Amino acid sequence: xxxxxxxxxxxxxxxxxxxxxxxxxxxxxxxxxxxxxxxxxxxxxxxxxxxxxxxxxxxxxxxxxxxxxxxxxxxxxxxxxxxxxxxxxxxxxxxxxxxxxxxxxxxxxxxxxxxxxxxxxxxxxxxxxxxxxxxxxxxxxxxxxxxxxxxxxxxxxxxxxxxxxxxxxxxxxxxxxxxxxxxxxxx
Amino acid sequence: xxxxxxxxxxxxxxxxxxxxxxxxxxxxxxxxxxxxxxxxxxxxxxxxxxxxxxxxxxxxxxxxxxxxxxxxxxxxxxxxxxxxxxxxxxxxxxxxxxxxxxxxxxxxxxxxxxxxxxxxxxxxxxxxxxxxxxxxxxxxxxxxxxxxxxxxxxxxxxxxxxxxxxxxxxxxxxxxxxxxxxxxxxxxxx
Amino acid sequence: xxxxxxxxxxxxxxxxxxxxxxxxxxxxxxxxxxxxxxxxxxxxxxxxxxxxxxxxxxxxxxxxxxxxxxxxxxxxxxxxxxxxxxxxxxxxxxxxxxxxxxxxxxxxxxxxxxxxxxxxxxxxxxxxxxxxxxxxxxxxxxxxxxxxxxxxxxxxxxxxxxxxxxxxxxxxxxxxxxxxxxxxxxxxxxxxxxxxxxxxxxxxxxxxxxxxxxxxxxxxxxxxxxxx
Numbered sequence: 001x002x003x004x005x006x007x008x009x010x011x012x013x014x015x016x017x018x019x020x021x022x023x024x025x026x027x028x029x030x031x032x033x034x035x036x037x038x039x040x041x042x043x044x045x046x047x048x049x050x051x052x053x054x055x056x057x058x059x060x061x062x063x064x065x066x067x068x069x070x071x072x073x074x075x076x077x078x079x080x081x082x083x084x085x086x087x088x089x090x091x092x093x094x095x096x097x098x099x100x101x102x103x104x105x106x107x108x109x110x111x112x113x114x115x116x117x118x119x120x121x122x123x124x125x126x127x128x129x130x131x132x133x134x135x136x137x138x139x140x141x142x143x144x145x146x147x148x149x150x151x152x153x154x155x156x157x158x159x160x161x162x163x164x165x166x167x168x169x170x171x172x173x174x175x176x177x178x179x180x181x182x183x184x185x186x187x
Numbered sequence: 188x189x190x191x192x193x194x195x196x197x198x199x200x201x202x203x204x205x206x207x208x209x210x211x212x213x214x215x216x217x218x219x220x221x222x223x224x225x226x227x228x229x230x231x232x233x234x235x236x237x238x239x240x241x242x243x244x245x246x247x248x249x250x251x252x253x254x255x256x257x258x259x260x261x262x263x264x265x266x267x268x269x270x271x272x273x274x275x276x277x278x279x280x281x282x283x284x285x286x287x288x289x290x291x292x293x294x295x296x297x298x299x300x301x302x303x304x305x306x307x308x309x310x311x312x313x314x315x316x317x318x319x320x321x322x323x324x325x326x327x328x329x330x331x332x333x334x335x336x337x338x339x340x341x342x343x344x345x346x347x348x349x350x351x352x353x354x355x356x357x358x359x360x361x362x363x364x365x366x367x368x369x370x371x372x373x374x375x376x377x
Numbered sequence: 378x379x380x381x382x383x384x385x386x387x388x389x390x391x392x393x394x395x396x397x398x399x400x401x402x403x404x405x406x407x408x409x410x411x412x413x414x415x416x417x418x419x420x421x422x423x424x425x426x427x428x429x430x431x432x433x434x435x436x437x438x439x440x441x442x443x444x445x446x447x448x449x450x451x452x453x454x455x456x457x458x459x460x461x462x463x464x465x466x467x468x469x470x471x472x473x474x475x476x477x478x479x480x481x482x483x484x485x486x487x488x489x490x491x492x493x494x495x496x497x498x499x500x501x502x503x504x505x506x507x508x509x510x511x512x513x514x515x516x517x518x519x520x521x522x523x524x525x526x527x528x529x530x531x532x533x534x535x536x537x538x539x540x541x542x543x544x545x546x547x548x549x550x551x552x553x554x555x556x557x558x559x560x561x562x563x564x565x566x567x568x569x570x571x572x573x574x575x576x577x578x579x580x581x582x583x584x585x586x587x588x589x590x591x592x593x594x595x596x597x598x599x600x601x602x603x604x605x
Contacts, residue, residue, distance in 0.1 A: 007447045014451050018261060018458040025465055026257035032469035040472070085192065088200060088374045113201075115374065116413070116533070117551035206556050211405040212489060257465065260483050261457035268453065300406045300487040307480045352572030353564075356402050360564030367557040 045079040048096030048106045052076060060186055063177050067187075068096075075099060078187070081110070082174035086166040089113040091122075095171055097136070101178055107131035109167070119163035127164065130154040131171075139172045190321050193314075197325030200374050203301045204333040205367040210301030214334060215359050217292070224338035225331065230289040232327025234296050235305055237270055239323025242306035243316055263306045271297045301330055336366060387506050391513025397490045398521030399570045404490040407481050408522060409559040415538045418526030419519065420474050424467070424482060426515025428459045429491050430508055433499040437507035440500050452495045453486070460486045490514060521566075528562055529553045 045066050046052045052068035064081040077099050083092040091112045096105035109123045121127055134140065135152045142156045142165055143149050156164035181187050203209045210231070217227045242263055250256055275293045279286045296302060305326050309319045340362055349358050397403045407425065411417040432455050443451050464482045467475040475482065485491065494514055499507040527537055533553030535543040552558045 003444060003446070007444045010443055011447055011450060011454075014454050018454050019258065022257050022261075022458060022461050022465075025462055029465040029469040033465075033472075036469070036472040089196065115371075115551075116554040117549060208406045208409040208556065208559070209484075211409065212403075215402070215405070257461060260461045260464070260486055261454055264453055264457055264486055265450070268450065298487055298489055298492065300484050303487050304480060304484055307483050311480065350568070350572065352570075352575050353568035357564045357568035357571060360560045360567065362564075364557045364560030364564060367555070367560055368552070371555070371557070 041081075044081070044094045044108060044110055047108050048079050048094050049077060050106070052079075055079065058187065060181050063174065063181070065178065065181075065187075077105060078178075080174050080178060082170055082177075083111075084166065084170035084173055086112060086170075087114050087119050087160075087162045091163070091166055091170060093167060093170055095131075095174065097178075101175070101182060102135060102137050104131050104134040104136060104171075107167075107171070112163075114160070114163045119160045121157045121160050122163045122167050127154075127157055136171075136175055139175065140168045142168045190318065193318055194321050194325040194328075195373075195376055197322050198329035198332065199370060200376055202329040202333055202370055203304065203326050204330055205363065205370045207304065209304040210299050210330055213292075213295055213299055214337065214363070215356050217295075218334055218337040218359065219341050221335065221338045221342060223292075224334045226288050227292045227295075228327075228331025228334045230292045231296055231299065231301065231330050232324070233289075234267075234271060234274060234293075234302060235327040235330070236320065236323040237274065238267055238302050238306055239309060239319045240316075241266055241270060243309055243314070243319040246306075246310045259307075259310065263303060267302050267306070268297050301326065333366070333370075337363065340366075384506065384509055387509040388513040388516075391510065391515070391517040392520065393517070395514070396517040396521060397514050398518055398525075399567060401490075401493070402567070403493055404488045404518065405563075406484060407488060408518075408525065409556070409563055410481050411478055412522055412526035412529055412559060412562075413533065413554045414477075414530050415523060415526045417474075417477055418522035420471075421478060421481065422515065422519035422522045424463050424478075425485055425488060425490065425518055426512065427463055428456060428485050429494060429515050430511040431459050432456045432491060433494055433507040433511035434504055436495045437499040437502060437504045448500065449492075449496075452492060452500075456491050456495070457486050490518065525559075525562055525566060528566075529558055533558060 042055070045055050045068065049055075049068040051070050053071045054073070055066045055068045058065045058067055058078075066079045066081075067075055068077055068079055070076045078097045078101070080095045080097060081092065082095070083090050085091070089112075091114070092110045094108045094110050096107070097103070098105060107128055109128070112120065112123065114120050114122065130149070131154065134154065137152070139152070141150075141153045143153050144161075145155055145158050147155070149155055154164070154168060178187070197203070201207060204211065204214050213227055213231070218224050245262060245266060246259065250259060250262065255262075271293055275286075278289060278293075305323060308314075309322060314322055337359070341359065344358065344362070353361075391397070393400075395401055398405075398408050404425070407421050411421040432452070435455050436452055439451070460483060463485070464475075467478075467482060494511060498510045502510070530553075531537055531542060532550045535541055535545075535547055535549050550558075553562065
């Protein structure tokens with residue numbers, strides 16, 4: 001009986017000390033962590049809208065969309081964060097769009113777990129830069145290397161075709177949702 | 188469809204052992220005999236499914252509502268340890284043959300990082316209840332698959348003339364590397 | 378004087394004699410998972426050493442207060458507490474690093490090195506020796522991770538610590554930064570270190586044999602001559 005009390009008491013004391021210590025540290029860390037997260041999102045929003053100075057989080061169901069304004073508070077377009085399946089897992093992209101949604105300003109891959117050295121080439125500038133000024137109507141498309149791309153097409157990376165295709169598909173998917181919102185007058 | 192992707196992803200594409208390196212200790216330790224490998228795989232799958240359920244409930248119904256997310260790691264590991272203990276007791280009560288088959292592997296499972304990894308992934312990826320269970324089943328199936336394949340290879344490897352310094356763990360790791368390459372062929376399924 | 382020698386030994390044995398990664402083959406998961414770049418390898422080793430040192434210290438201080446039936450549970454709580462501290466601090470101060478190490482920081486809690494040293498050393502020895510033992514094992518782990526990640530980063534991305542070393546004409550061996558490369562590099566390193574240890578043992582044995590050889594030789598000659 002005595003050992004049992006001793007056992008329980010020891011565990012309780014250790015647990016209490018540990019809980020107290022952790023709650024203190026988490027009180028200090030939580031605001032910092034939230035700030036880091038916010039900063040990362042903000043950076044990404046302005047990365048795809050270089051002209052942007054301020055933004056507003058739009059309350060839209062199913063999509064993460066930000067309305068971006070320039071220095072004189074004039075709306076210049078949107079930043080859309082969207083994700084979908086790539087070759088090995090989720091790919092998350094941020095796309096800067098013009099106000100009428102018909103043109104991409106720029107695109108950034110935020111998160112991916114593609115094959116290092118092959119699929120990860122979608123994060124490199126010679127792929128990403130193709131999205132600058134890309135026309136989104138009727139929808140994005142991809143072509144193989146050696147073909148001349150039209151104004152709504154990007155050249156897929158040799159050796160990373162599936163990842164390149166996945167990025168295009170993810171953006172198209174997001175665009176479809178945005179268009180629906182636009183038609184409903186929600187933007 | 189989403190559920191099927193979660194299952195395939197956990198079982199083969201992002202195999203816990205060969206792509207995430209979780210559960211390497213039992214992978215090297217228990218993969219020298221086919222029979223013990225399959226028992227270990229089953230025991231781990233069983234605990235994984237239970238862990239998926241319990242950690243989902245714990246995280247979403249106790250830790251999050253009370254704002255105690257920072258206690259995630261200690262509480263998960265304690266829950267897993269007591270779960271394993273509990274499973275051991277239950278199996279001992281209801282079936283002696285099953286206990287003899289799985290018994291010695293159960294204590295090993297507590298320190299298997301695949302189990303804690305599973306619990307952490309579930310809270311990190313915001314899986315719902317059904318997704319968590321499927322994820323647990325998939326991860327267990329993938330673990331068992333890797334372990335059984337490895338055991339099959341190692342039984343053959345016993346007959347090979349491996350340089351002395353490379354016997355045991357080193358050759359197992361190299362074999363696992365080749366196996367990991369083979370498993371890369373599953374990528375693109377999702 | 379004699380005492381100092383043992384203290385040094387407490388530290389140095391972790392570096393080679395019982396190196397966690399090469400001799401005890403403990404903590405394999407992080408060894409393999411985070412060694413695609415040297416930066417991640419170092420960060421992981423430092424985080425592990427931090428947790429190892431502080432939990433060894435605390436466990437060693439409490440070793441007489443904890444009833445042996447609940448010691449593993451108590452150790453786990455202590456370790457998990459320090460792991461959470463590292464996790465929170467890294468998320469707050471080094472968000473990039475914390476993102477690239479992903480779930481492997483929380484997984485330090487089940488790294489067998491820490492529970493292993495707690496059970497095998499800290500629960501039996503004083504705080505000073507336990508801390509030295511922990512630091513030694515941490516250093517050994519750091520050396521192993523740096524070796525592994527340097528090889529992988531050099532051949533996989535032509536660089537070490539982000540600085541390009543091999544020329545552009547060298548086609549990066551992508552397999553090295555894939556999971557497969559981790560397994561193969563670790564297996565090879567482990568094999569070579571075993572071979573080295575075997576050779577050392579053999580040389581020591583031969584030395585021993587040589588020492589006693591004259592006696593043996595004389596004996597065998599005697600037998601031969603007798604037979605003749």
